Amino acid sequence: MELRPGLKLKSAVCDTEVIVVSTAGGDIDITCGGAAMVTPADGRGDGVPADGLANGTLLGKRYCDDAGSVEVLCTKPGDGSVGIGQASLSLKEAKPLPASD
Amino acid sequence: MNILMLLDMAVSGFGERTAVGTSESGLTYEQLMQRAAAAGHMFSATDSERVGLLDVSSPAVLVALFGSAYAGQPFVPLNYRLADADLKSLAERTAPAVVVVGDGNGPRVAHVDGIEAHQRDEWLQRLDAGPTLAPGAWPDDEQDIAVLLYTSGTTGAPKAAVLRHRNLVGYILGSVEFMGAGEDEATLVSVPPYHVAGLAAILSSVYAGRRIVQLPNFDADEWIDLVVAQGITHAMVVPTMLARIVEQLQARSIELPTLRALSYGGGRMPLPVIEAALDLLPHTNFVNAYGLTETSSTVSLLGPDDHRAAIASNDPTIRRRLSSVGQPLPALDVSIRDDEGTELPAGSPGEVWVRGDQVAGEYLAQGSKLTADGWFPTNDGGEVDTDGYLYVTGRLDDVIVRGGENVSPGEIEDVILSHPAVQDVAVIGIPSDQWGEAIAAVVVGGADATELQALVADQLRSSRSPDRIVYRDELPYNETGKLLRRVLRSELAELGDS
Numbered sequence: 001m002e003l004r005p006g007l008k009l010k011s012a013v014c015d016t017e018v019i020v021v022s023t024a025g026g027d028i029d030i031t032c033g034g035a036a037m038v039t040p041a042d043g044r045g046d047g048v049p050a051d052g053l054a055n056g057t058l059l060g061k062r063y064c065d066d067a068g069s070v071e072v073l074c075t076k077p078g079d080g081s082v083g084i085g086q087a088s089l090s091l092k093e094a095k096p097l098p099a100s101d
Numbered sequence: 102m103n104i105l106m107l108l109d110m111a112v113s114g115f116g117e118r119t120a121v122g123t124s125e126s127g128l129t130y131e132q133l134m135q136r137a138a139a140a141g142h143m144f145s146a147t148d149s150e151r152v153g154l155l156d157v158s159s160p161a162v163l164v165a166l167f168g169s170a171y172a173g174q175p176f177v178p179l180n181y182r183l184a185d186a187d188l189k190s191l192a193e194r195t196a197p198a199v200v201v202v203g204d205g206n207g208p209r210v211a212h213v214d215g216i217e218a219h220q221r222d223e224w225l226q227r228l229d230a231g232p233t234l235a236p237g238a239w240p241d242d243e244q245d246i247a248v249l250l251y252t253s254g255t256t257g258a259p260k261a262a263v264l265r266h267r268n269l270v271g272y273i274l275g276s277v278e279f280m281g282a283g284e285d286e287a288t289l290v291s292v293p294p295y296h297v298a299g300l301a302a303i304l305s306s307v308y309a310g311r312r313i314v315q316l317p318n319f320d321a322d323e324w325i326d327l328v329v330a331q332g333i334t335h336a337m338v339v340p341t342m343l344a345r346i347v348e349q350l351q352a353r354s355i356e357l358p359t360l361r362a363l364s365y366g367g368g369r370m371p372l373p374v375i376e377a378a379l380d381l382l383p384h385t386n387f388v389n390a391y392g393l394t395e396t397s398s399t400v401s402l403l404g405p406d407d408h409r410a411a412i413a414s415n416d417p418t419i420r421r422r423l424s425s426v427g428q429p430l431p432a433l434d435v436s437i438r439d440d441e442g443t444e445l446p447a448g449s450p451g452e453v454w455v456r457g458d459q460v461a462g463e464y465l466a467q468g469s470k471l472t473a474d475g476w477f478p479t480n481d482g483g484e485v486d487t488d489g490y491l492y493v494t495g496r497l498d499d500v501i502v503r504g505g506e507n508v509s510p511g512e513i514e515d516v517i518l519s520h521p522a523v524q525d526v527a528v529i530g531i532p533s534d535q536w537g538e539a540i541a542a543v544v545v546g547g548a549d550a551t552e553l554q555a556l557v558a559d560q561l562r563s564s565r566s567p568d569r570i571v572y573r574d575e576l577p578y579n580e581t582g583k584l585l586r587r588v589l590r591s592e593l594a595e596l597g598d599s
Contacts, residue, residue: 059280076113100392
């Protein structure tokens with residue numbers, strides 16, 4: 001799928017919803033629970049997250065890959081793991097900034 | 102993308118926490134979302150194209166902001182301190198609009214064509230049980246305008262700065278950790294709703310899950326009392342506010358043990374004020390934030406560790422950082438450029454340029470001011486040191502050109518303020534037959550003029566020494582702490598440099 005910042009995606013196999021925060025561009029096979037993610041307008045399938053790809057997503061957390069090809073923000077948590085193909089994205093740990101306003 | 106996504110996440114993550122007000126009687130995030138859906142329904146049912154607000158800070162600001170986003174209409178907070186004629190002109194530019202008005206403000210705009218004024222308390226009350234738009238049914242075009250903020254117009258007629266949903270959401274995602282606040286945290290907002298910091302405070306606090314307490318009209322004593330009574334942990338102030346808070350803390354010899362973090366910005370902070378504040382509030386983390394309306398608030402910040410290192414250091418390079426605005430936020434780029442737009446190396450003064458999702462750099466009538474590759478020239482002068490710390494010297498419009506030499510008022514003001522008998526100072530350019538422009542210092546305090554001239558000549562150089570020094574009882578500031586240099590310029594224009 002062609003990703004762009006601000007694009008909303010949802011899992012086809014769990015409750016997970018994400019928004020794309022950044023992307024290096026190009027065609028990216030973004031998945032959740034091992035199944036291709038879909039747009040909010042699409043219906044959810046009746047599958048479940050695949051074994052080993054069911055570590056869950058956490059509300060407000062960011063997930064990215066080491067290559068920097070995509071970063072997503074979880075806007076609704078679910079049971080599946082967000083990934084590219086069958087490789088899970090990692091939880092991004094960022095040093096919090098002090099409050100400024 | 103819509104700013105309601107931020108509130109929606111807050112509802113999912115911690116909907117029963119208090120969003121705004123006291124823990125006993127405030128609105129929770131769930132209640133705020135309900136009110137926003139009801140406000141959105143009400144705005145959509147009128148011919149309004151924008152939602153105005155002519156009022157001090159209150160929970161209605163949050164409801165109107167998120168309600169307008171629900172209806173897909175720009176939110177336009179108006180400056181209630183404007184004179185009637187100026188306000189009328191802004192109201193005409195905002196129409197057709199529903200305007201939420203505070204006590205006494207209704208008659209000031211109700212007669213303007215296309216303005217439908219609603220008294221704040223009655224309006225809020227009607228939303229309690231009013232019909233709502235469907236959950237999640239807000240427009241989702243990230244290019245939609247979220248907010249129009251009229252710039253303070255210190256140099257001319259106010260311009261309407263455009264902040265789109267993607268700018269504001271980009272700012273929050275780039276600078277705030279979701280649910281980063283503990284349940285006990287509360288922030289005190291004392292800047293008015295028409296100031297970008299007041300708006301950014303709402304969005305940041307909602308996303309972090311930090312309760313908002315509002316102080317409608319700033320008063321240092323009330324601010325201190327609220328911090329104590331409400332167990333305030335975070336606050337943001339402009340320099341003139343901090344100066345008064347420092348005076349009152351000293352006068353009342355009171356401590357603020359709950360206050361963990363105090364950020365300041367919105368103007369030049371006099372060194373004596375921040376030094377006194379650091380001394381009076383040793384357990385508070387200080388943050389100096391630099392930002393503009395056009396950049397959705399903070400661009401760069403000097404954090405608590407840098408403050409402590411600077412105040413404890415005798416090394417002039419480290420010590421000087423107290424007057425720096427720190428390092429750019431990781432989510433954006435800052436570059437110092439010359440007049441031709443060429444990037445300058447560290448240590449060279451030029452214009453501050455910024456680029457990133459949060460950078461709007463756009464006005465309603467004038468359009469986008471971004472370069473082809475997305476940079477916004479801020480019109481602020483500044484430089485970055487070799488360690489990446491940004492120093493902002495002030496508006497480039499304020500630069501004095503004396504005999505072909507560019508002089509930043511800020512550096513002269515800093516030197517004059519270091520004199521113990523000076524309380525405040527403004528340095529401006531005045532017409533001069535000899536120099537084109539001459540340097541005038543308007544001083545509040547009792548220091549001798551020749552002594553001040555010698556001080557500047559000694560610390561900087563003789564060509565920076567003020568040609569004229571005049572004394573005033575106080576300097577003209579607007580209510581958000583911006584020095585009104587144009588007022589001084591017109592007062593002093595006739596004096597000349599002789």
